[in-house]
Structure formats: structure tokens, C-alpha cells
Amino acid sequence: MSTTVPPLKPGSASNARLMLARLKLRVSGHINQGLYSRKTRLGLRRDLTLPLERPSAKIPISVRPLIQGDLDILLPQVSNDHPEALEIHWRRNFLRKAPRGCFVAVDMRDGTPCYMQWLFSAKENAVVESIGGFPRLESDEALLENAYTPPSHRGLRIMSEAMARIAEAAGPMGARYVFTFVGEENIASLKGCQRSGFHPHLLHHRSRFCFGVFRSDRFEQLSENDERRSLQF
Incomplete structure (x- = not known):
């Protein structure tokens, strides 16, 4: 069962904190990008x-769709000086854009949700396009x-x-x-994905x-003989 994050009340302290966190993230990203940047x-x-x-x-672990009760554990309300604040605010905002399709891993020792990730099919192409930075999915792609x-579950190869x-x-x-x-x-994530x-x-x-005001995304398929296809991370 998927869930939707309740909207923040206008003028609330939580809303102000979230807006400040978004602004910090945007400004930080723009400063790092400079007038022009490229990334592969x-x-x-x-x-x-x-x-x-x-x-x-x-x-x-077991895996199931996200439920409302998972949010306060995976994405708790934290102060803006908390080391995970931007990570948490970013994903709560992402959940507003994509309220469906989020899965969690659950620590079967005590039932605690310990990992989250979104899965989109071609039926969610409109959502994928609104997020930006991804190619349009074909009917047999996700x-x-x-x-x-x-932090409580890092280093356990859950990913x-x-x-x-x-x-x-x-x-x-x-x-x-x-x-x-x-x-x-990001070698650590590449290794995890390869496994x-x-x-x-x-x-x-x-x-x-x-x-960062303007952006361009181009996707290039690796040729069959490209040695990057067989990279071991």
C-alpha cells in the first residue's frame, strides 16, 4: 500500500524550516555548479x-511497499543542523512528487524499516519526467x-x-x-549495484x-564492445 505525505500547513514552523533547507540545498548546489558544469x-x-x-x-531483511508509519523512522523530523537534515528533507520533498512506488527493506529482527527506494514503471513516465534527469521508459523498462x-543500519550491506x-x-x-x-x-554505490x-x-x-538555472541531459548507449560494459567495481 502506497502512502502520501500530508501537506505542511502554510506559515507553520515546519514549513519554514523545510523552505530554508531547500534554499540551502539549492544555493549550495548552484555555487558548486558555477556558471557551467558537466557531470557523467x-x-x-x-x-x-x-x-x-x-x-x-x-x-x-524483507521488502514491502512503504506505509505511513515508516516515515517517522526513516525520515524523522530533525533540526536543520542535524547531519542528515538535507538528506531527509530532500526525500520528503521527493515523496510529495512521487507519492507512489516507494519500497522499504525491513529489519526482520525487530520490524524496523531500514532502507527505502523508489521503483517506477513506464506507466509513471509523467512522474519520471517531472523529476528530471532520466530517459523516458519503454513499456518493458523500469x-x-x-x-x-x-545511519542506524549503514555498513550492513542492506542496499x-x-x-x-x-x-x-x-x-x-x-x-x-x-x-x-x-x-x-561513487564506487561504493556502483559496487552495491553490481552485486x-x-x-x-x-x-x-x-x-x-x-x-544550475538551465540544464541539458543527454543519454548515450554504450556500444557492445565498450569495455565499460564489463567493468568490475
Whole structure:
């Protein structure tokens, strides 16, 4: 069962804090981008018809759709000086854009949600387009996006197993291929994705102009003989 985050009341203190956090994130991002910046991400793809020895986390987990009660555990209300504040505000805002399609991994030792990630099918192309930075999905494709593990459960290899399980939920949606995008410098995430059955398939060339006000996204499919297809991270 999917859930929707209740809207913030106009003029509330929570609304003011969230607006301030968004402004800080936007300003920080624009300063880092400068007048012009370029970044390349790898588009990794998993073929669900190929066998996969699913990786195991260091703790027993199960996977299910997000429910309302998960939010205060995964995305608690925190002050803006909290080290996870921007990560949490960003995902609460993302949930407003995409109220459906979020899955969580649950620590089976005590029932605590310990990981979250969104899965979109081609039916959600309008949502994917509104988020920006992703190619349009074909009818047999799906997209995994915006993974998050709270600090309490990091270092337990939850991402690899959870990602593998969530990707498999795309099969009943009619998808054969599942994509995810990772910065080419993020070796830890690339390793986790590879353990989950994902391998390089696309390059995403992202350009930003005038401190991020304008942007351009170009997607390039790797040729069959491109050695990046067989990279081991």
C-alpha cells in the first residue's frame, strides 16, 4: 500500500524550516555548479530474465511497499543542523512528487524499516519526467531511484539485497529491464549495484548552465564492445 505525505500547513514552523533547507540545498548546489558544469553518470541495467544469485545483507531483511508509519523512522523530523537534515528533507520533498512506488527493506529482527527506494514503471513516465534527469521508459523498462539507508543500519550491506529484491518487483509490472543511475565516481554505490545484478549500459551526460538555472541531459548507449560494459567495481 502506497502512502502520501500530508501537506505542511502554510506559515507553520515546519514549513519554514523545510523552505530554508531547500534554499540551502539549492544555493549550495548552484555555487558548486558555477556558471557551467558537466557531470557523467553511469546508467546501469539489470535484465530480469537472467539468473542472479541474490546478495545477502548482514541482517535478515524483507521488502514491502512503504506505509505511513515508516516515515517517522526513516525520515524523522530533525533540526536543520542535524547531519542528515538535507538528506531527509530532500526525500520528503521527493515523496510529495512521487507519492507512489516507494519500497522499504525491513529489519526482520525487530520490524524496523531500514532502507527505502523508489521503483517506477513506464506507466509513471509523467512522474519520471517531472523529476528530471532520466530517459523516458519503454513499456518493458523500469527505473530504480533515490535509495536511502538511515545511519542506524549503514555498513550492513542492506542496499545490495534490498535493491535486488525491489528490482524484481518490476517483473509483474511488465518490465524486463530495470535501470538505475549512479555517478561514475561513487564506487561504493556502483559496487552495491553490481552485486544486485546491474551493469553499465548507458552514459548520462548532464550539463548545467548559469549556476544550475538551465540544464541539458543527454543519454548515450554504450556500444557492445565498450569495455565499460564489463567493468568490475
